[in-house]
Amino acid sequence: MSVVAGAAGLVLLVAGGSVGPRAYAQAPASGPASPPAAPPAAAPVLTPAVTTGGEGLPTTAGLQAALGQLTSDKALGTLTFAIADGGSGKLLLGSGENTPSTPASTTKLATTVAALSLLPPDTRLTTKVVHGATPADIVLVGGGDPTLTGLPVDQIRISGAPVDPDSAPASLIDLANRTAAALKAAGVTTVHLTYDTSLYTGPAAHKFNDGTNIGPMSSLMIDEGRQDATDQVSDAPVRVADPAAQAVAKFTDLLGAQGVKVDGKPAQGQAPANAAQIAQVQSPVLPRLVERLLTNSDNTLAEAVARQVAVAQHQPVSYDGAAQAVTQTLAGLGIPMAGVSLNDGSGLNIHNTIPPVVLADLLALAASPDHPQLRPVLTGLPIAGLTGTLDKRFVAAQGSADGAGVVRAKTGSLSGVNTLAGTVVDADGRLLSFALMTKTPADAGSARAAMDRIVAKLVSCGCK
Numbered sequence: 001m002s003v004v005a006g007a008a009g010l011v012l013l014v015a016g017g018s019v020g021p022r023a024y025a026q027a028p029a030s031g032p033a034s035p036p037a038a039p040p041a042a043a044p045v046l047t048p049a050v051t052t053g054g055e056g057l058p059t060t061a062g063l064q065a066a067l068g069q070l071t072s073d074k075a076l077g078t079l080t081f082a083i084a085d086g087g088s089g090k091l092l093l094g095s096g097e098n099t100p101s102t103p104a105s106t107t108k109l110a111t112t113v114a115a116l117s118l119l120p121p122d123t124r125l126t127t128k129v130v131h132g133a134t135p136a137d138i139v140l141v142g143g144g145d146p147t148l149t150g151l152p153v154d155q156i157r158i159s160g161a162p163v164d165p166d167s168a169p170a171s172l173i174d175l176a177n178r179t180a181a182a183l184k185a186a187g188v189t190t191v192h193l194t195y196d197t198s199l200y201t202g203p204a205a206h207k208f209n210d211g212t213n214i215g216p217m218s219s220l221m222i223d224e225g226r227q228d229a230t231d232q233v234s235d236a237p238v239r240v241a242d243p244a245a246q247a248v249a250k251f252t253d254l255l256g257a258q259g260v261k262v263d264g265k266p267a268q269g270q271a272p273a274n275a276a277q278i279a280q281v282q283s284p285v286l287p288r289l290v291e292r293l294l295t296n297s298d299n300t301l302a303e304a305v306a307r308q309v310a311v312a313q314h315q316p317v318s319y320d321g322a323a324q325a326v327t328q329t330l331a332g333l334g335i336p337m338a339g340v341s342l343n344d345g346s347g348l349n350i351h352n353t354i355p356p357v358v359l360a361d362l363l364a365l366a367a368s369p370d371h372p373q374l375r376p377v378l379t380g381l382p383i384a385g386l387t388g389t390l391d392k393r394f395v396a397a398q399g400s401a402d403g404a405g406v407v408r409a410k411t412g413s414l415s416g417v418n419t420l421a422g423t424v425v426d427a428d429g430r431l432l433s434f435a436l437m438t439k440t441p442a443d444a445g446s447a448r449a450a451m452d453r454i455v456a457k458l459v460s461c462g463c464k
Contacts (some may be wrong), residue, residue, distance in 0.1 A: 002379065012328060012446070018419060020338065020358055021224055023075050026144075026447050029191075030313045031170075031341070032462070035039075035098070037210065037444060038250060041401035044340035045244070049115030050222045052379040053419070056330050056428060056464065057085055057092065057430065057464075058083075058092055058093060058428075058430065058432070058461065058462065058463035058464060059092070059463060059464055060093050061386065062461070062462070062463030062464050063083060063092055063093040063458075063461070063463045064093065066458075066461040066463050067093075067454060067457055069188065069458060070450070070454045071095065071134060071454060073450040073453075074441065074442070075442045075446035075447050075450040076278065076438050076439055076440060076442075076450050076451070077093065077439050077441060077442060077447065078097075078438065079436065079437070079438050080094075080095060080096030080097065080099045080101050080355075080356050080437045080438075081093075081094060081095055081096070081097065081434070081435060081436045081437065081454075082094040082097040082355075082356040082357040082359070082433045082434065082435050083354050083360070083432060083433075083458070084360040084361070084364055084432065084433045084434070085113075085364070085429070085430070085431075085432065085433075086273045086363070086364055086423055086432050086433045087364065087367060087431060087432030088163070088364065089361050089364035089365070089433070091357060091360070092206055092313040094288065094356065094357060096356070097355060097357040097418070098338070098339060098340035098354045098355045098357055099111075099339070099356070099361075100340070100341065100353035100354070100355055101353060101354065101356060101419075101437040101439075102350060102352060102353060102414065102417045102419075102437070102439070103295045103347055103352055103353070103354040103357060103359065103412055103419055103437065104347045104352075104412030104413055104414045104417050104418070104419050105138070105299075105302075105346065105347040105348075105410065105411060105412040105413065106347065106354070106359055106410050106411075106419045106420075106421045106435070106437075107302075107342065107344070107346060107347030107352050107354065107412070108252025108293060108294055108302050108344065108346065108347060108410060108413040109294075109359060109362045109363065109410055109421060110301050110326055110330060110340075110342065110354065110362060111292060111305055111306045111326055111345040111346070112290045112293070112302075112305065112376070112377050113330065113333070113335075113362050113365060113366060113374055113377055114306075114309050114325070114326040114329035114330055115305045115306070115309050116286065116287070116373050116374050116376060116377065117333055117371070117373065117374060118309055118312050118313070118322075118329050118463070119286055119308060119309070119312055119330060120284060120286075121287055121310070121314055121373055122285055122286075123147035123283060123285065123286040123287075124282040124283050124284070124285055124286070125143045125144050125282065125304070125308070126143040126145070126171075126280050126281070126282050126283075127140075127141070127142060127143050127145055127148050127170060127172075127220070127280065127281055127282075128140075128141050128175075128180045128277055128278075128279065128281075129141070129175065129277070129279050129280070130271050130272075130275035130276060130277050130278060130279075131275050131276045131278060132192070132194060132272065133272065133284050134269070134277070134298045135186065135188055136188060136190065136191050136192055137191065137192050137194065138179070138183070138191050138192070138193055138278060139194045139195065139196050139269070139270075139271040139275065140193065140194070140195045140196065140220065140248065140251055140266075141145065141195075141220075141271050142195070142196060142197050142199060142218065142219035142220025142221070142244065143199065143360065144199055144200070144219045144302070144304050144307055144308060144311075144317075145170060145282075145283045146217075146221050146224045146225070146249070146300045146301055146304045147170070147174055147223075147224065147283055147284075147289070147301060148169060148170045148171075148221065148222050148223075148281070148283070149167040149169045149170070149171055149172065149222060149223050149229070149294070150172045150173065150222040150223060150229055150247070150250045150254075151173075151229055151230070152173065153171065153228060155170070165341075166427075167284050167288045167291075167292065168284065169208045169284065170281035170282055170283050172222055172235075172247065172251055172254065172281075173254055174252030174281050175251070175280070175281045175457075176251055176255050176257075176258060177254075177258060177449035178279035178280075178281075179255065179260070179278050179279045180258035181258075182256055182261045182279055183260050183278070184258075184259065184260065184383070187239055188260070189259060189260055190260070190261045190262075190263050191255075191260060191261070191262055191263065191296075192262070192263055192264060193248070193255075193262045193266040193267075194266065194267050194268070194269040194271075195220060195244060195247075195266055195268055195269075196220070196243065196266075196268075196269065196270050196271045197218050197219050197220045197244050197249045197268065198219075198270050198308075199219035199311075199317055200202075200217060200218060200219045200307060200317050200318065201316050201318045201321070202240045202316060202317075202318025202319060202320065202321065203318070204216035204218060204443070205217075206243075206303070206319065206344065206346075206348055206349075206355065207319070207343075207344075207349060207351065207410075208348045208349055209234075209237050209420070211238065212236035212237060212238055212239060213236045213299055213348060214239070214299040214300055214301070214303070214348060215239025215240065215241075215243065215347065216239070216241065216243060216303070217243075217300070217303055217307075217319075218242075218243045218244045219317075220243070220244045220247050220248075221243035221244060221246070221247055221249060222243070222246060222247045223299070224239075224241045224298075224300040225240050225246065226238070226239060226301065227239060227240050227296060230324075231362060231390070234328050235345065236364070242438075245330065245335075247369065247396065247420055248266045249358050251317070252266060258368055258454040262263070267393050268321040274316045276298055284349070286305075286308075287376040288376075289301060289305060289378045290305065290377065290380050291376050291379055291380035292307060292380070292381030293380070294381055294382070294410060295376065295380055295381070295382055295387055295388035295389075296388055296389070296408070297411060298435065299346035299348075299463070300389060302333075302345045302346040303322070303346050304325055304345065305320070306322035306323070306325070306344070306345025306346075307322045307345070309322060309325040309326050309329060309345075310325040311321040311326075311330055312325070313325035313329065315328075317327075319343065319344050319345075319349075321343055321357075322344070323342040323343050323345065324342075326342055326345065327340065327342050329364075333365065335357060335358060335361055335362065335365070336357075336361065338355070339353060339354070339358070339462065340353065340354040340355070340358055341353045342354075347412060347414075348414075349415075350414060356435035356436070356437050357435070358435075359435035359437075360379075360433045360434060360435045363377070363421065363422065363423055363433035363434075363435075364433045366378050367423065367433070368433060373386065378423060380445065381410055381422050382403060382408065382409065382410070382411065383405060383407075383408055383425070384403045384404050384406065384408070384409070384452075385401075385405060385406035386401075386404070386405060389411040390407070390409060390411065393448060393449075394407060394452050394455075394456060395453055398449040398452060398453070399449075399456070400449065400455070400456035401456070401457055402450035402456040402457075402459045403424070403456035404454060404462050405424060406424060406459050407423075407455050407456070408421060408422050408423050409421060409422025409423070409434075409455070411448075412437075412442060415442065416439055417437075417439055417452065418438045418440065418447045418448055419435070419436065419437045419438065419445055420434075420436045420448075420451045420455065421433075421434065421435035421436070422434065422455075424455055424458045425460055426459065426461055426462060427459070427460055427461055427462045428457055428462040429461075434455060434458070436451045436454060436455070438451065
């Protein structure tokens with residue numbers, strides 16, 4: 001089977017047939033038409049990776065010989081790791097693979113596997129406007145979509161690039177335009193506005209909130225609570241203190257521009273039960289959200305997706321409830337949960353623990369033909385040297401260029417912690433999953449370069 005990488009636009013071949021060039025018939029320059037000759041059989045562009053069966057697997061001894069002293073690099077500090085068969089999850093080589101370790105942003109693998117396994121693939125997050133107690137009362141209801149944008153479509157950027165239609169976020173401008181049109185059609189041009197953020201419970205602020213990597217969570221927000229929505233470059237933009245208030249102020253201005261005045265100050269409250277809907281907008285489908293959050297290591301979107309798992313599992317829609325719901329879902333999938341302790345969905349919480357072998361298991365599950373709904377976990381992983389948080393890694397100057405374009409992996413970084421978990425196709429076409437987890441006093445750049453060299457070595461290794 002082949003899997004098309006929606007976010008990256010590349011193809012990850014995990015099993016099955018090959019992809020070849022298309023053959024086009026070419027008309028002769030002159031003379032009568034003649035039947036086209038049968039085109040020669042095209043050689044495959046890529047040999048598909050093998051993900052099933054045990055024949056030809058790398059051996060423990062072969063992997064040890066190939067990696068040599070790379071796993072002992074002092075820049076790694078304390079390293080725990082697991083390398084497994086990408087199809088079966090069979091452990092091939094490890095060190096401290098069952099040791100609970102700080103996962104940092106590789107926590108997002110747990111969040112996304114849980115979400116994709118539990119929620120329908122056509123799940124979208126809905127922001128809507130409904131009627132209040134009177135025709136002049138309206139309620140803006142947040143549905144937990146942090147990608148809702150207040151920007152015009154030509155200003156929207158994801159990873160610095162214009163957005164493609166399948167990944168385009170829902171538009172607050174569209175919602176205001178539709179709302180104003182419906183109100184004016186009913187003869188209403190002045191309204192009282194209430195906004196409903198009741199979907200989320202518990203504290204809004206993450207325990208390790210720094211106001212940049214993540215800000216307060218709200219079920220109603222625009223542009224992930226960025227203070228400057230046009231700043232699409234900063235890895236950690238400044239966040240507003242009250243994202244719901246920011247969204248409401250923008251919505252009020254947009255209604256006014258369409259000839260509908262908001263009378264008085266908008267108030268926070270709840271929509272009436274079974275309130276009639278005036279207008280709505282919806283996020284991209286869940287698989288596209290998953291790809292976006294993994295490629296960009298998007299903390300805010302990860303926490304929002306984890307909260308959708310909490311909704312589905314009937315847990316409190318909070319940091320704690322989401323962590324409990326993700327844990328519950330993974331256990332139900334048969335993932336060994338010994339040593340796993342989750343406190344959020346993004347990995348910013350330093351008290352999260354996941355053993356390396358569990359991360360490798362999650363990736364093997366995502367590659368399994370038995371779980372095709374999990375494939376966006378793989379297609380969303382950054383590509384070494386090309387996309388997301390790996391765009392500047394796996395380079396010749398650091399001795400890891402063999403991994404460029406071949407390795408797909410989720411990064412994780414906290415103070416003194418660096419992790420890397422993903423997939424690689426070895427020299428024999430075998431898909432391997434891996435997880436490297438470090439605690440080191442050395443600078444982060446040196447630790448990351450040392451991890452990259454380990455993974456790049458797997459690319460040129462059959463290791464039988």
